[in-house]
Ligand code: KG4
């Protein structure tokens with residue numbers, strides 16, 4: 239039996255989790271509200287908040303798990319990618335904690351952690367290899383082909399903005415607040431997704447591009463606002479539903495193509511945008527159509543969390559893949 243404490247601090251969520259083998263005992267997340275008033279993550283404020291949060295969050299995770307420090311076998315931590323000042327807090331904490339307890343350290347790649355969150359034991363079927371995972375977050379958009387836990391082939395990626403970034407920017411253009419993803423998701427439920435059409439770019443292979451969608455949305459609104467200054471207010475739900483449909487259809491069209499081309503019959507989604515209700519329901523629909531299996535993460539594992547870092551650390555621990563104290567964080 240292996241008990242792991244995991245730490246995640248790559249962006250604006252300070253999180254600690256405790257896992258016993260692949261079973262989650264606790265997953266504590268302190269989200270930083272401070273960034274809302276700035277309409278995006280302010281790196282300097284994020285690292286300061288991590289400094290304040292890290293000790294109480296780890297303490298709460300151990301308490302909720304009912305696990306003493308002396309029961310821990312390893313400390314897993316997100317080494318990157320992410321914001322340097324944010325990562326440094328988690329990395330330094332993990333190194334000191336593991337050193338003090340004389341237990342090994344396991345470094346985890348944040349993106350791999352998002353994908354491997356599907357292997358946390360929940361009494362439900364887990365994906366089997368090979369499967370495709372669409373990883374969609376505020377910083378990343380990738381179609382991944384998993385041959386095993388750590389043999390991950392990137393079939394396609396965005397050549398500019400990430401999907402979550404595009405959604406957040408669309409929300410910002412409409413002055414809806416930050417982060418825009420959950421707000422657009424909620425407002426879209428009341429709207430007509432076919433009210434407006436926004437073109438998606440033709441990009442080779444399985445790659446994506448989102449900056450053009452954002453620009454066409456911006457110009458479309460600028461023109462409409464000239465005719466009617468209340469255009470956004472009057473059409474908010476339809477605008478949200480339409481831009482959401484544009485982005486989700488684009489994401490899933492390429493994912494479906496990748497699965498067909500690679501003869502893969504299981505598709506998972508991961509990352510913050512995998513919380514999106516349309517993405518979740520559309521993936522289900524596509525998988526039903528092809529008799530494929532869809533793997534949709536529970537909400538607590540979509541956005542940044544340490545549980546996913548813990549499961550990735552567990553698989554690395556089992557391989558004896560440990561980190562040494564000299565490893566610096568990486569941002570990309
Ligand atoms: O994975 P994550 O927490 O952080 C990164 O690693 O980037 O993802 C955050 C992103 C944000 O862009 C946020 O707007 C988006 O996930 N997001 C959503 C939803 N919930 C979070 N996007 C669409 N619909 C949602 N329900």
Ligand code: ZN
Pocket residue numbers: 348352375509510541542
């Ligand atoms: Zn993330």
